[in-house]
Amino acid sequence: QVQLVESGGGLVQAGGSLRLSCAASGRTFNSYAMGWFRQAPGKEREFVAAIMWSGGRTNYADSVKGRFTISRDNAKVTVYLQMNSMRPEDTAVYYCAADPRGEIAVVHTASKYVYWGQGTQVTVSS
Numbered sequence: 001q002v003q004l005v006e007s008g009g010g011l012v013q014a015g016g017s018l019r020l021s022c023a024a025s026g027r028t029f030n031s032y033a034m035g036w037f038r039q040a041p042g043k044e045r046e047f048v049a050a051i052m053w054s055g056g057r058t059n060y061a062d063s064v065k066g067r068f069t070i071s072r073d074n075a076k077v078t079v080y081l082q083m084n085s086m087r088p089e090d091t092a093v094y095y096c097a098a099d100p101r102g103e104i105a106v107v108h109t110a111s112k113y114v115y116w117g118q119g120t121q122v123t124v125s126s
Contacts (some may be wrong), residue, residue: 002026002115004096009120012086016124020081022096022117029053031109033099034079038092038122048094049081050107056064059107062089086124093119 008020022034035050049070052061058070070080079096097113099106106112 002098004098004115004117006094006096006117006120009094009122011123011125014086014088014124016086017082017084018086018098018122019083020094020096020120020122022079022081024079024096024098027100028040029077029089029098031102033102033104033113034070034072035097035099035107035113036079036081037095037110037113038090039095039119040092043092045095045110047108047110050104051079052102052104053104055080057104059104061108083122088124088126090122091124092122094122095119 003025005023014017032037034051036048037045038048039045047061067085072079096117098115100115
């Protein structure tokens, strides 16, 4: 059974940084795509970033390019989202997700992901 456990959320001032972690267990994730999504109150869940576990290819939403970095640690089976130069509009619940098929062309699509974490709240104050 796949489990994804996020941590690292919290309150930060605009311009500050946070690092989210997603600890994955229950499978070998070599063929997976791992994604971060976020959902603000009253808004739809939106794609933030994704990484192919094998090879490390990454993909980012335009709104976070140059500010956020996704990475993974094979030994710890953990995916990270380093968030810098944060803005109030980054405020949301952030979710980690896993797609067993690892299709880079559809990493933006939430419905393609099979497994989801419980989410972690990120709040950026102005």
